[in-house]
Amino acid sequence: MKELWKGSHAMAEAAIRAGARLYCGYPITPQSEIMEYMSERMPQVGRIFIQAESELVSINTVYGGALTGNRCVTSSSGVGISLMQEGITSCFSKGLPILIINVNRTGAGMGGGGGEGGSFSGGQDDYTRETHGGGNGYYRNLVFIPDSIQEAVDMIYNAWDIAEPYRNPVVLYTEGRLAQMMEAVEMPEFKEREPLDWGVDGTSKEMKEYRAMNKEYYKYKQRIDLMRENEQQWEEYLLDDAEVVVVAVGLCSRVCRGSINKLRAQGVKIGMLRPKAVWPFPQKGFDALPKSVKKIVCVENSSGPEMLEDVIVAMRYTDHLKTVPVYSSTREGLIPTKELIPFLQGVIDGTVKEVG
Amino acid sequence: MAKEMKTPERLLRVPFCPGCGHGIFVRLMQEVIEEKGLSERYISAVGVGCSSNSIGATYGGNIVEAHHGRAPSVTRAMKALRPNCFVWTYQGDGDAYAIGMLETIHAANADAPISVFVINNNNYGMTGGQSAPTTLKGQVTTTSPYGHDGNPIDIIPQLMTYEHVGYIARGTVTSAAEIRKLKGYIRKAVDMQMNENKYSFVEILSPCPTNWHKSPIEACNWINEVVTQKFPLGEFRG
């Protein structure tokens, strides 16, 4: 049965139903409601809620919890996630599949300067940090980005099942608006998983196991290569005969979908490739694009082009896309609306300049 | 009557400089853990510093590494998820009172049922003897060649303001008598966590002959004569 849920509450409930044993967080707009929800709900279901005194505490608390082999989750935004980077890269190196819910606010530094929508409506400004690692060393997190509250719920519900075999941190990356809005959601059932064999439990054998972990995944590059090969996720929308392909993620892709529908009604052969995982980036989705593609348009809800770099790299590695022109649209952290159709029309007519 | 001193089963080696206090603490802790039957039921998070040399000093056991200053957060979660284990931190003074002061204060205030052990050697030992928040005024270190400007922080008066904290003590390792007393403090800290489910704290004034440029005996004398003036020894709570 579908019920009306606020985004932040729905994401929190999904993490609980996915088996979160411990949540630790520190308040920061636009996602403090996740933490408030957790403080009420976690004790009701016999789980642990800890309020941190900084994001350093949040990340190191979930690090400790995950060392015991339990599913642990934190959430934050902007500068809060910046502060966690030391701990996140260590969760990677120690092979700890923690879940981080990252609700993007807008802008560099303290945030703000986001234009009409204010700093908290969120955008996709932290795209590069999330997908390419903000901490030290060669590492990657699995990063999923939903276009609806339902998809956020489903992604969170499956996050640990995907991340645990790799022993890798996983990020649900979304925008302030998604956390703040309400939509109808089908909430999944509670799920339990077998206790994992590697957690520290006080007996002496465990230390060796947690250090050794699965040999295959202990080698960082090998683990990253495997995830890159196996965990790409994307949606194809009206691509079969497409000449113009929009690449967009998250809430931004919903606006693109509407614009594409309108242009299709006018006979324009336009479709969308929507990455659902932004790391690993869906190279295979680009490989599968039809030969009819003449133009690629990267539409981002960020203050400047970020995903564009991944799009260009993906095209570089796809034989039939190497010389296809690419166009970029960004909107200062606001979801593009009225301007998008004229912009796409300009791309089609050749009045908008290609990137480069 | 002769008494046999047995080395704790799990103690493999003591990978510290000669005359260092860390090694004595590691051994005492293993003795207490063995005596209390906790050998298969403990987890410790070691901070960043010479305490991290102890990884590999003991056989097995669940020793995990914590980021610099974060061991109280790490153990707080571990205790919550493994409540039947004795869960403790093993930190340095730089770890606990500089970069990790936030955790030190808040884990105690939050009533987390963990035990915190801090080796106070008045400097950042592992990185080469730089000055720390515990360095005495005027003390010469590798980053205070003209004498340290700051004042040494004593955390215990602050911890004393938390009524619910179960046990607070400061010991040292400068003589057999002091080592025996310290072992008693460690026992009580363990009991406070395991029997009363309360937070316990023990600081250990510890010689760092290498960075103090003193012989082990001179280092102990300096603790007894000078350091204890600023950092008084004894049990303060419990």
Ligand SMILES: Cc1ncc(C[n+]2csc(CCOP(=O)(O)OP(=O)(O)O)c2C)c(N)n1
């Ligand atoms: C975030 C971070 N900053 C700096 C360091 C470098 N570092 C390693 S050990 C250490 C000093 C530790 O001093 P203390 O906690 O007093 O322990 P001791 O070695 O004196 O026992 C520092 C600063 C680090 N590992 N991590």
Ligand code: SF4
């Ligand atoms: S540097 Fe100092 S604290 Fe570290 S092992 Fe040597 S004597 Fe001990």
Ligand SMILES: [Mg+2]
């Ligand atoms: Mg020190």
